[in-house]
Amino acid sequence: MRESHLGELTVSALGLGCMGMSQSYGVQGDDAESIATVHAAIDAGCTFIDTADVYGDGANEELVGRALAGRRDQVVLATKFGFQRSAAGVAVPNVVNGSPEYARTAIDASLRRLGVDHVDLWYLHRRDPEVPIEETIGAMAEAVQAGKVRYLGLSEVSGDTVRAAHAVHPISAVQSEWSLWTRDPETSVLPTLRELGVGFVPFSPLGRGFLTGQLKSPDDFEPDDMRRGLPRFTGENFQRNLDLVAKVQELAESKGVLPSQLALAWLLAQGNDIAPIPGTKRRRYLAENLGAVDVTLTAEDLAALDEAFPADAVAGDRYAPGGMKMVDR
Structure with a gap:
């Protein structure tokens, strides 16, 4: 496994996003398979594990904790806070709490x-x-001073926010959506990160599954799948975006790799300050994703991908209006 550098923090070049093990993408979770997937990731050298206190209303952190029992020292463990949770521990939709008091209680609860x-x-x-x-x-x-945290990060913020935060305490990483079909960070935040020496952690690097080429219709989603409510996956946008993915599939076939591997290899080619965290809850897809590390892209390959998937070609916003208000702050 190659390495990436997020500020002074060294991580595996590919990480494992754990959100889908507990929420969002339909189908009841299989904790045993999820834990086996975490173990398989560690065994393969994919040692950057990502969760958050809001995933599954805390259940995901508990699941990851069980998976890491006896193996904690083998991983770089990341979690997040900020979405308001009720007294019962349930996330309050689209409400963020960044108060110092909430931060102090949140880290203790996550631990x-x-x-x-x-x-x-x-x-x-x-x-x-x-x-x-x-x-x-x-x-x-x-x-950090209390020894509860080693490094700090931000998610879905603007370059100006990173700069202001970094002046208070070093920021090691920013996590936001970045992939062939979400190119916003390239102009809005990435230049600031590289100026400051901050790493970037792309989440949803496979476009919430779209870039795998396996999604053919909105009917593929379970009734409780969050993608049913995302503009890019609804109406005419779905077919327009499907046409873009078809071009990626053609390029992948010409290289003898999977579309998912080509999409991840594109991100890995952007620099060793990038550490994508594709999410999966199954060992099969983990193995497919890890295969991207062995895919080498030439300058011609990268140019062909840019031509096939222009930065402004995707139809629809990433989130519904309420979610869009919370990004790039």
């Missing part, structure tokens, strides 16, 4: 659920527009 004494990378999941970022980062820095 309890994970069953660990520290996490390696702790992100603010979304910026709270009502709280100065300096105050939120100040409270997160307290967790």
